[in-house]
Amino acid sequence: MFTRRGGLPLPPGPRPLPFLGNVLDMPRKHEWKTFTRWREVYGDVTYVTIFGRPMVFLSSAEAASDLLDKRSARYSDRPSFPLTDLIGHNEFNFGFMPYGKRWQASRRLFARRFGKNALPESHDAHRAAVGVLLSNLLDKPDEFPSHLRLHSGQLIMDVVYGITVKNRQDKWVQTAEDVMETIAMAVSPVMWVVNPVPLLQLLPRWLGGKNFAEQLGRWRSDVHKLQHVPFESVKASVAHGDARPSFTSTMLQDLGSDSGDEQESLIRDCAAIAYGGASDTTVSSATIFILAMLINRGAQQAAQDEIDRLVGPHRLPDFSDRAQLPYVTAIMKEVLRWHPPAPQGIPHLVADDDVYRGYCIPAGSMVVGCVWSILHDPAVYPNPSAFMPERYIVDGHLDFSANDPSRYAFGFGRRICPGKDFAEDALWLLIARLLAVYHFETAEAGVPDVSEFSSGALSHPPPFSCSIKPRSESYVKLVLALETGDT
Ligand code: HEM
Numbered sequence: 001m002f003t004r005r006g007g008l009p010l011p012p013g014p015r016p017l018p019f020l021g022n023v024l025d026m027p028r029k030h031e032w033k034t035f036t037r038w039r040e041v042y043g044d045v046t047y048v049t050i051f052g053r054p055m056v057f058l059s060s061a062e063a064a065s066d067l068l069d070k071r072s073a074r075y076s077d078r079p080s081f082p083l084t085d086l087i088g089h090n091e092f093n094f095g096f097m098p099y100g101k102r103w104q105a106s107r108r109l110f111a112r113r114f115g116k117n118a119l120p121e122s123h124d125a126h127r128a129a130v131g132v133l134l135s136n137l138l139d140k141p142d143e144f145p146s147h148l149r150l151h152s153g154q155l156i157m158d159v160v161y162g163i164t165v166k167n168r169q170d171k172w173v174q175t176a177e178d179v180m181e182t183i184a185m186a187v188s189p190v191m192w193v194v195n196p197v198p199l200l201q202l203l204p205r206w207l208g209g210k211n212f213a214e215q216l217g218r219w220r221s222d223v224h225k226l227q228h229v230p231f232e233s234v235k236a237s238v239a240h241g242d243a244r245p246s247f248t249s250t251m252l253q254d255l256g257s258d259s260g261d262e263q264e265s266l267i268r269d270c271a272a273i274a275y276g277g278a279s280d281t282t283v284s285s286a287t288i289f290i291l292a293m294l295i296n297r298g299a300q301q302a303a304q305d306e307i308d309r310l311v312g313p314h315r316l317p318d319f320s321d322r323a324q325l326p327y328v329t330a331i332m333k334e335v336l337r338w339h340p341p342a343p344q345g346i347p348h349l350v351a352d353d354d355v356y357r358g359y360c361i362p363a364g365s366m367v368v369g370c371v372w373s374i375l376h377d378p379a380v381y382p383n384p385s386a387f388m389p390e391r392y393i394v395d396g397h398l399d400f401s402a403n404d405p406s407r408y409a410f411g412f413g414r415r416i417c418p419g420k421d422f423a424e425d426a427l428w429l430l431i432a433r434l435l436a437v438y439h440f441e442t443a444e445a446g447v448p449d450v451s452e453f454s455s456g457a458l459s460h461p462p463p464f465s466c467s468i469k470p471r472s473e474s475y476v477k478l479v480l481a482l483e484t485g486d487t
Pocket residue numbers: 094095096107114273274275277278279281282285340341342345346347348409410411412413414415416417418419420422423
């Protein structure tokens with residue numbers, strides 16, 4: 001099982017086959033379950049190879065933090081993903097760029113709108129998007145999955161481009177959803193090292209062969225549209241002097257007249273990536289929240305009691321109430337832990353040979369922080385499969401200093417999600433306001449099978465139905481007043 005390299009053993013892992021390596025050991029679905037099982041069998045640092053390419057799986061907080069956080073200078077590169085590269089993401093998407101100057105410049109620019117200090121600039125957009133969500137739920141509660149998608153599309157289009165999205169059929173939302181679906185597939189573990197394109201091109205057309213080349217062309221064209229079309233529209237508005245405030249318009253206005261195309265393309269690319277990073281993750285976490293409320297009715301009631309005591313029925317909870325609503329915040333944290341939307345994060349790449357606990361970590365290894373396994377470690381989160389917000393409440397106070405799920409759910413080191421605090425704001429307001437206004441109850445079909453979350457880079461709960469009813473007439477009036485702007 002151990003192969004020596006530079007005199008040191010490689011970390012343990014499943015026995016590889018000649019040439020193929022561990023290709024047959026790689027999971028095809030519910031990857032997080034396999035990675036957690038590997039922890040039980042081989043320990044929290046597991047080594048596999050696929051066609052000679054080394055991969056290291058870190059499945060404890062200690063191992064992930066030792067390498068990806070504390071040695072981040074060495075562990076912050078990205079492997080290339082064959083399909084994302086073919087679609088063109090490596091050319092503009094800093095999430096897939098190698099560690100380097102363009103990546104650093106992108107992160108700096110991104111932080112100007114999505115960093116902690118800039119968060120209040122987006123609060124009105126959060127309130128507006130949640131307002132539309134509350135109102136849509138009043139009209140057509142059964143269509144909540146579609147309303148959640150609209151909420152995330154509206155929020156991010158508003159913040160990034162100042163564009164008002166009216167419905168899910170909106171062309172911007174459609175394009176972004178298509179692009180995101182492709183990314184999620186292209187970055188899923190089965191695609192980490194296998195390039196499916198040459199194989200698929202060899203197939204006859206009736207088996208998807210030539211169609212796949214056409215499909216690739218469509219994907220590239222979607223990416224191009226997402227990257228250029230909304231940006232060009234904002235650029236034109238800035239030139240006319242009638243642009244709405246947004247990440248893109250502010251950054252373009254701040255550009256000096258002598259700044260070149262390079263700076264402008266950086267703004268354009270960061271804007272497109274913000275949409276990509278935010279849309280599906282926000283939908284997934286919001287849907288997981290609703291599912292959790294069906295499963296743990298006690299948690300729903302406890303949060304509503306807390307809101308009733310502090311806020312009452314004549315206004316909606318707001319960001320200024322956050323410190324006084326610890327149970328609502330605990331629910332938000334537990335949503336991120338119970339089923340993290342990105343269960344195995346995005347793999348990093350180690351630039352040079354390294355040594356950890358006496359093992360050699362070879363240069364060029366793909367290094368995966370197993371987010372789900374870490375957040376389901378029973379030593380840190382007892383009874384990990386239960387949805388238990390009270391695990392963050394100590395002596396009546398919110399305390400997640402020892403077990404904050406956000407330390408892992410958003411990835412690691414210098415690559416940690418740059419939208420982390422924005423995402424928490426979005427999820428917190430959505431949870432606080434939905435719980436204030438609505439009761440969530442199991443529909444006739446019953447509670448869905450929670451083991452059936454979708455596989456891949458971004459994971460969603462299985463489709464489920466749910467009964468959503470206003471908690472009182474006074475909340476109905478509040479929501480109707482939001483519709484008329486009469487608040
Ligand atoms: C619940 C919501 C979210 C979750 C769970 C999440 C999770 C993650 C994870 C696990 C990574 C990989 C980090 C790593 O490589 O170690 C990541 C990267 C990234 N996320 Fe998020 N994210 C969320 C929301 C957002 C939002 C709202 C934005 C934009 C506003 C965003 C933008 C990005 C970008 C641009 C990257 C690439 C960073 C890089 O490679 O340097 N994410 N996210």
